[in-house]
Amino acid sequence: MRVLIIGAGNTGLQLGARLSALHHEVVIVDNGREGVERARESLDALVIEGWGAAPRVLDEAGIRESNLVAAVTGSDEVNILACAYAAAVGVGHKIARVRNTDYFEGWPGEGLRGMGVDRVVCDVEVTAKEIRNVLRLPGTVEVAELLGGRLIVVGIRVRSGSPLAGRRLEELPRFGEPSQKFRLVGVVRGDEAFVPHGRTLVTTGDVVYLAVNTRDVDEVLDWVQPSRRRGSRVIIVGGGAVGRRLAALLQPEMEVVLVERDRTRAERCSAECRGVTVVHGDCLEEETLREAAPDDQTGFAAVTGDDENNIIACLLARRLGIGLTVARISRQHYSPVISTLEIVDRVVNDHSALLNAIMGYVRGGHVRASRSLDGFPGEILEIAVEKKSRWEGRRLESAALPQGAIVAALQRGEEIIIPTGQTRLTAGDVMVIFSSPEAVARIRP
Numbered sequence: 001m002r003v004l005i006i007g008a009g010n011t012g013l014q015l016g017a018r019l020s021a022l023h024h025e026v027v028i029v030d031n032g033r034e035g036v037e038r039a040r041e042s043l044d045a046l047v048i049e050g051w052g053a054a055p056r057v058l059d060e061a062g063i064r065e066s067n068l069v070a071a072v073t074g075s076d077e078v079n080i081l082a083c084a085y086a087a088a089v090g091v092g093h094k095i096a097r098v099r100n101t102d103y104f105e106g107w108p109g110e111g112l113r114g115m116g117v118d119r120v121v122c123d124v125e126v127t128a129k130e131i132r133n134v135l136r137l138p139g140t141v142e143v144a145e146l147l148g149g150r151l152i153v154v155g156i157r158v159r160s161g162s163p164l165a166g167r168r169l170e171e172l173p174r175f176g177e178p179s180q181k182f183r184l185v186g187v188v189r190g191d192e193a194f195v196p197h198g199r200t201l202v203t204t205g206d207v208v209y210l211a212v213n214t215r216d217v218d219e220v221l222d223w224v225q226p227s228r229r230r231g232s233r234v235i236i237v238g239g240g241a242v243g244r245r246l247a248a249l250l251q252p253e254m255e256v257v258l259v260e261r262d263r264t265r266a267e268r269c270s271a272e273c274r275g276v277t278v279v280h281g282d283c284l285e286e287e288t289l290r291e292a293a294p295d296d297q298t299g300f301a302a303v304t305g306d307d308e309n310n311i312i313a314c315l316l317a318r319r320l321g322i323g324l325t326v327a328r329i330s331r332q333h334y335s336p337v338i339s340t341l342e343i344v345d346r347v348v349n350d351h352s353a354l355l356n357a358i359m360g361y362v363r364g365g366h367v368r369a370s371r372s373l374d375g376f377p378g379e380i381l382e383i384a385v386e387k388k389s390r391w392e393g394r395r396l397e398s399a400a401l402p403q404g405a406i407v408a409a410l411q412r413g414e415e416i417i418i419p420t421g422q423t424r425l426t427a428g429d430v431m432v433i434f435s436s437p438e439a440v441a442r443i444r445p
Contacts, residue, residue: 001025003362004091006052006068006082007073008035010330011097011353015070015358016043020394029061030073031280042439053081068093070358076100080112087116095358101241119358126353127303128245131326134346135250135299138324139221139228141207141346142375144356145214146382146432147411152214153185153434154221158206162224168305170198178223182210185408185434186376193376195406195436209376211408211432213416231299231324235259235292237283237313238304239269242328246303247273254299257292259283283313289320296323302327312346347374368430378436380408380441387427390444397421404439 001024005012008030016026028043029052030036039047050057052073063069069086071079076098083094096117101124103112112120133143133152142155160163164184186209187196202208212220221228232254236243239260244409247256247269256276260266266280281288283302294300302310302318304397307329314325326346356371366389367376369382385391391399396407396419410417411430417423425431433443 001067002065003027004029004058004060004061004063004069004086006069006071006079006304007097008032008047009072009074011072011354011358013039013042013068014351014355015072015362016045018355019361019362020044027061027066028048029057030220051078052130053078053085055085061328063091064089066091067223068095068362070095070362071096072354072358073095074099076103080115080117083112083117084115088246091108093118095121095362096162097121097123097354097358099123099241101125101245121354121357123350123354124241124245127242127328127348127350128249129355130348131246131301131303131328133251134326134348135231135324136253136300137217137221137233137294138231138299139225142209142373144371144373144380146369146371147409147416147430150214150411151211151409151432152217153209153373153380153408154159154217154303155186155188155207155209155224155373156221158202158208159222159225160204162204163226164202164208164224165204166255167202169196169200169202170444181216181418182212182220182224183406183408185209185211185406186373188375193378193436195404195434195439207375209373209434211418211434213409213418229297229323231297232295233257234299234301235289235294235317235322237300237302237310238328239265239278240303240305242290242303244269244273246301247276251275259288259292261288284309284316286316286320289313289316294322296321298322299324299326300326301326305330307331309320311344337411340386378404378434381431381433381435381440383431383443385425385429385431389427391425392427394425395412395421396423396425399425401433402439402442404436405443406434408434 003024005028008028019026028039028047031051038048048061069091071082079096083096086094140154144153188207236258247258252258258276259279263281270278300322302313310327314327317325325344327344329347330350358371366383409432
């Protein structure tokens with residue numbers, strides 16, 4: 001497939017690297033010399049310097065021969081115009097990244113589709129949802145939504161006292177209903193990450209990934225983590241678009257306090273965020289955070305546009321005894337450093353969240369969606385079972401998946417099924433496959 005990427009920022013470069021690794025032909029357009037040079041140095045791709053919405057530049061980049069256009073610059077208008085031109089010349093698939101939520105919600109989103117944009121991906125929405133999932137499920141090290149939010153994959157560290165500790169997977173069904181509501185699909189043990197099998201022994205200290213129906217996730221986590229405390233309160237630092245959207249997502253189920261140091265923006269938050277307590281003050285001043293009344297039952301998310309301030313705010317929150325800290329980070333190179341030093345409980349990277357939202361659409365074919373995890377190498381794929389495919393009518397145990405791949409769940413109509421080896425596949429099912437990097441390329445529907 002020939003893919004034309006508009007924008008050589010972090011998102012464009014990461015997308016280009018992913019697609020090149022999947023052996024797609026990649027072309028990148030950017031109007032900044034620095035971005036162009038970075039793309040030429042780091043990617044096996046044709047790189048063209050020029051304005052990404054200019055028909056002349058797009059024609060030079062071969063837009064008419066492209067199968068997909070992904071416009072991911074920092075300008076909503078450039079992205080929309082590039083997709084509109086792509087639609088006009090007959091490109092089959094068009095993705096536009098937008099930051100202004102007015103383009104994403106309600107009528108405007110439909111309007112963009114009328115202009116030829118097949119998929120609108122909003123930075124604010126995907127980042128806020130990633131952080132929401134972390135705050136809703138304290139005790140997890142990673143959370144991924146799949147099947148339109150009906151399924152959740154959670155990573156947890158196995159502690160002493162967990163019924164998983166010291167058990168082989170084949171032993172779990174004897175524990176009754178809780179153990180039958182999830183599938184353990186990945187294990188990270190030290191520097192080793194692997195897809196388990198029935199004889200796999202789970203040990204204390206392992207990070208394990210569980211696939212769970214969203215409606216059952218609290219019950220399952222309470223069972224596998226007997227000492228787990230559910231979150232009921234959260235402090236959000238930063239009243240920008242991400243902070244306001246995060247507050248709106250959390251407010252129906254949690255007590256939310258939003259801290260913003262700019263008075264005008266704080267007043268806007270008070271007007272827009274119903275049911276949310278807004279505190280006007282500097283998040284880097286201990287007195288301000290104390291006013292928000294933190295405790296070890298409180299979650300904390302620093303989501304300003306400044307990476308360093310977000311990290312420092314989380315460090316201060318930890319000192320005040322807050323139980324869970326989450327930092328929004330834009331610089332890709334910060335994430336592994338923060339995780340290694342364990343100075344923040346969780347990091348959510350804007351570009352990684354955005355990339356996950358894009359990749360499923362890019363893969364196409366039988367693959368409905370695709371996303372990566374921070375803590376486990378490989379991918380999670382949503383793959384449709386087509387009529388007359390080699391999977392139709394087979395039991396999972398005979399589906400001949402490559403070693404290193406496991407079916408985490410099935411969607412059948414509106415039903416989410418946590419399968420066993422005896423589960424029979426039918427046309428129309430959507431399989432969620434958890435796969436190591438080596439196995440991804442060998443999965444054949």
